[in-house]
Amino acid sequence: MDTVIHIDGVYKSFAQPRSLSEIMLHPFSRRRIHVLRGVNLRIQQGVLLGLLGYNGAGKTTLLRLLSATVSPDKGVVKVLGEDATKRPELVHKNLGVVLDDERSFYWRLTARQNLRFFASMYNLTNREAKKRIEVLADLLDLGSELDKSFRNLSTGWRHRLALARAMLHDPKVLILDEPTRGMDPKAAMRVRSLVASRLVAEQGKTVVMATHDLETIEHWCHRLALLDNGRISIEGPVEECIDEVRSMFGLHHDPLAEDSVDGE
Amino acid sequence: MLILRKCWAFVVKDFRTDVSYRLAFAGQILFTFFMVASFYFFARMIGQSTIPSLAPYGGEYFPFVLVGVAFSSYLDVSIRSFADTIRSAQVLGTLEALITTPTSPWQIVLLSTVYSFVSTSLRVVLTLAIGVFVFDVNFTNSNWPGALLVLALSIVCFSFLGIMSASAVLAFKRADPSGWMVQGLSYLLGGVYYPISVLPGWIQIVAQALPITHSLEAMRKTLLMGASLDQVLPSLLGLLVFALVAGPTSIVLFWLALKRVRREGSLGHF
Secondary structure (H helix, E strand, O other): EEEEEEEEEEEEEEEEEOOOOHHHHOOOOOOOOEEEEEEEEEEEEEEEEEEEEEOOOOHHHHHHHHOOOOOOEEEEEOOOOEEEOOOOOHHHHHHEOOOOOOOOOOOEHHHHHHHHHHHOOOOOOOHHHHHHHHHHHEEEEEEEEOEEEEHHHOOHHHHHHHHHOOOOOOEEEEEEEEOOOOOOOOHHHHHHHHHHHHHHHHHHOOOEEEEEEEEHHHHHHHHEEEEOOOOOEEEEEEEHHHHHHHHHHHOOOOOOOOOOEEOO | OOHHHHHHHHHHHHHHHHHHHHHHHHHHHHHHHHHHHHHHHHHHOOOOOOOOOHHHHEEEEHHHHHHHHHHHHHHHHHHHHHHHHHHHHHHHHHHHHHHHHOOOOOOHHHOOOOHOOOOOOOOHHHHHHHHHHHHOOOOOOHHHHHHHHHHHHHHHHHHHHHHHHHHHHHOOOOOHHHHHHHHHHHHHHOOOOOOOHHHHHHHHHHHOHHHHHHHHHHHHHHOOOOOOOOOHHHHHHHHHHHHHHHHHHHHHHHHOOOOOOOHHHOOOOO
């Protein structure tokens, strides 16, 4: 299988906001938070990778690096052979992104009008857009909500719409940051099943999904990667790594337990 | 074709958003009428006598200020719309969603202002039409092709200022003070409400550095006096020189701002 995502020696830090007194006393020095400290990761085509980590571990930063909205301090991020820092537009042709911001639509437009607009940004013709929106509405069960104003949609529906937008151009790679957050259990199950069975298993897409839900990873993902202290501390097939992850989180697998286990 | 389709998508999206605020939409039309009427009565207060400093533009105050107010709105929309587009996309969260599409950031910024320019053009037409049909301003001797050329060159110059302002908003998030300063200086020194010949000599030299000074000078002469392009050549050259300096500067500033937000990871911040 081809390697679709290359992350080599990636470091990323962010400058800390300063108080007025700090600016006065040390005008030229800025404290930085080191979020990623030498991340290396390879993801093959047709793999659903679950990205785990405590809050603030750097999951969202890593996803933003992959989606070329953040550039690394050091190291290389490549998606389908294209450097995400140097050629972001080429990366975006084959990449669908659902980040954690549910606001990212035009609130005065309907869901359908929003999708039509973003379809144009993804270079789809009107005819292609219309057809694709119908397909996605069917896949994500969006039909009843498509003609409602975005501002009237609940959080769960907004997340579904974000997923539909990310899939408008039928990308080869999907980056999903907690895609089922805010959805009811039935909708969440439908989305997970869609991603794992249809997009990955049938269509061979590559998906990186950040989540806190170990059960989701155990049931749906092929591989997992655990971000800890800015580095990937565990990476491999889910069945080989899940027990190690549980013990790291201080959790023990109870085969009788039915509730999902939250790593928080 | 692709760029036109994207342009149309932005125009349709912004039009739908605009008309969804029906009261504000209707209010803009009423406001235009009230503004033109206010200047008409102000001109009546000044009187019908010819004002010497307005002699190069026909001598009457109302047509002079009507053209000034109508076309200075292109400066307003240029400076505001680029920065406002970035700012509202930051606040709505759509900036990051747009940047993750294959459409380049340049196209996003430029296309997202098209509707503002279209609606401003309609407002300018409405302003001039109110002047003609309600208050009897005469544009029968105007050099319309010349005026359109001046307008096109002015929009290019103003847009470069707008891109600089948008770069500041992209990088520093809050409203850009340099944009407000350019806008304020343009109204003070650019001859929107009065000819720059009434300003002290050294300030008139400063005013020459502003694109609106050249834009309004050429616009008034072509519209009110029917001047040919030869007669407004100094103003056209002034705009051209400004465009040659401001164009590359605005491109570099926008590129630096984009690099900064990608480095800081602040594309979605506001």
